[in-house]
Amino acid sequence: MNDSKPRDVQILPIATNTKVLRARSQSRLRFEIEYALERGTTSNCYIIAADKTALFDPPGETFTTIYLEALQQTVNLKKIDYVILGHFSPNRVATLKALLEVAPQITFVCSLPGAANLRAAFPDNSLNILVMRGKETLDLGQGHVLKFLPIPSPRWPEGLCTYDQKTQILYTDKLFGVHICGDEVFDDNWESFKEDQRYYYNCLMAPHAVHVEAALEKISDLQVRMYAVGHGPLVRSSLMALTQAYADWSLAQKDREVTVALLYASAYGNTATLAQAIALGVTKGGAAVKSVNCEFATPEEIQSALEQADGFLIGSPTIGGHAPTPINTALGIVLKVGDNNKLAGVFGSYGWSGEALDMIECKLRDAGYRFGVETLKVKFKPDDVTLKYCEEVGTDFAQTLKKAKKVRLPQQAATPVEQAVGRIVGSVCIITAKHGEVSTAMLGSWVSQATFNPPGLTVAIAKERAIESLMYPGGKFALNILPEGNHLEYMKHFRKNFKPGEDRFQNFTTTEAENGCIVITDALAYVECSVEQRMECGDHWVVYATVENGKLLKPDEVTAINHRKTGTHY
Missing domain, CATH: 3.40.50.360 (Flavodoxin domain)
Known part of the structure; x- marks a missing residue:
């Protein structure tokens, strides 16, 4: 991934005596599954400058230089009293060292595991550390009394949320974040990145659903008007909706x-x-x-x-x-x-x-x-x-x-409703997608034209499909429409369970479309598509995409159709 795109720091007031410094990168910072959508990211740092000054979560070393330059325009570094850490990351050490060089008086505020990590990272430095176990408060003056809530999880044992009683802002660090980068400081247009929030949850929070529920319980008694998140726009418009979504998603994980x-x-x-x-x-x-x-x-x-x-x-x-x-x-x-x-x-x-x-x-x-x-x-x-x-x-x-684990049940005849649904037919297609060096494909028959202008179509994709993670807004794919006759060979091949990493196109003749996706040369026609939207529908995602290019390869052939006896399977 090219990481040479420009970075900057956006500074804005968000509440009384409170500012946000959004260190922004338009590209991924490193190979991590959580950044796979490649929408960029922000690393959000916050400052409360009252009688005493507290700094929240300085960013990683890729931002150290521009961050310190922006910080010096905002506050006198030698007057910073506290640095509050929602979690500890080794890539923050360079920034913390640079801060200590100009402001050795800083006291770090963190959880007990966070203190252990700090001491390990600075073995030759006698750090000033305040450990917060959940009952302590910190008074910055002018009504800014901070309350601390440890929210440990396997990935972040040192996790810590901070609540400012004056502004009613909850500094959530990793909770409720999203990896997107733009000029929007707040989530007023949150509908446009709901799927990004869900993807972020699935990557980072789903494996710790029990811990997420515990964190939600801890913050439930607070009067919160804004989540000051570690990544992405600050949450105010979708505060209630996102909190409920986290609860629903976590419960769904537990109930599996x-x-x-x-x-x-x-x-x-x-x-x-x-x-x-x-x-x-x-x-x-x-x-x-x-x-x-x-x-x-x-x-x-x-x-x-x-x-x-x-x-x-x-x-x-x-x-x-x-x-x-x-x-x-x-x-x-x-x-x-x-x-x-x-x-x-x-x-x-x-x-x-x-x-x-x-x-x-x-x-x-x-x-x-x-x-x-x-x-x-x-x-x-x-x-x-x-x-x-x-x-x-x-x-x-x-x-x-x-x-x-599934118990085999006796074969039962399809109900009239299942038989009726099964009569909905679709063309037999092979959907191919590629992103960077990752390429995959699936058999698809739940495809339908959706719009004339722009030309667009919908595809239904089961949630467990490997191709699903490449079908987010901005993703590219090719729809290979198969002709009647030789489609059965493709159906047999693409219906099988592929091993992880197995080449889906072995023994088939292919070429490459202009958007980089694979085209099957036996296809009747193909269209190149760009994903615009996706919607969660039960056990499938329904993806809407616009058609950007295409070609009819075999004008005299007839499109293969998938006929089903029941609507309970493909």
Whole structure:
């Protein structure tokens, strides 16, 4: 991903004595599944300048220079009293060091795990730290009394929200954010990025649904008029709607009939990134994820997650040829629990060797565990193709679990309603999508023209489809319309379950459309499309796209039609 696009810092007042500094980037900052929509991002920092001055969540090192320049225009750095950290990230250390050089008097305000991370990051520096456990307050003067709410989760054990009683602003850090970049400071046009908010939740919050519910409970008694989020527009117009959506999405995760325990530890963040991509895939596959960061979880928490799950995956780095102690502890608990009827999987990142993964796999096999996926080894930092592969691994693992758990029912005749719905026919098409180096395809027969001007169509896509994550607004795809006759070969091929990362186009002759997507040369016609909107409809997404280009390849052929006997399946 090209990361050379300009960055800037937007400074605006948002309440009494309160300003936001929005460090903006139009491009992705790094390979992370949460940035996959490539809408840019903002890293939001806040300042309350009352009798005392507090700074919230300075951004990462990619913004350090321009951020400090903007900050100096806003406040006297030598008069900053507090830096409040909603979470700790290693990429913030460069900015924190630069701040300390000009303002050594700063006192850091954070949770207990956050304090431990700070001391580890600054071993030679005697830092001033205030630890907030949930009952303390901080008075900045002029009515700005801050209340602190620890909101730990496996991904952010040090998570901390801050509430200003004067302005009724809740500084939520990671909660309620979205990765988009624009000039809009507030969410007054939030309808335009609802799907981005949902994607952000699915990537970052869904694996911690129980912790999200706990956070929502903690903030429910507060009189909040605005969420000062860590990323994206500040939330005021959609405050009630988004809060309810988080509650609904979290409840839906908990109520799923199949649960996967995702146990991991990460030395440099790479294995955690793999875990995040796998968790997204598991969620897409219709299973709930119980994410457990073994570096911070107690043995009791690990055992409880395993006992409640239908299957589990263990992710580990390799350090000095071995798995880190937290993973050895988790593996010991797995073997102690000893329920080898549960499906297992192993994944991880490594630098020079991957012995830890081989060791974990070997011990699980010796204990009689069956594997739902092949052991996944990734060298160094994962790229986009690897992250897409991880997503497919998670989806495949979830679907395997669901099939294993489902009780076979006697075949029943279709009802009159099901028979009637089944008579709705559609043309047989192969939908191909490509983004960067990631390319995939699916069989589609739920396709319909939707508009004349502009020419547009709708496509219904099941939520667990690999192609779904490429079909967000701005995405490109090609619709290959098959002719009657040879379409059966394509239907048989594209109806099968593909392995993660498997080439969908093997043994077929293809070419490339102008938008970069694959065109099947046997097609009757094809159209190149750009996704404009998508809507959640039960177990499918309905995507509306405009047609930008196309070609009739076989004018004398007839379009293949998919005839069904029932409306309960394709």
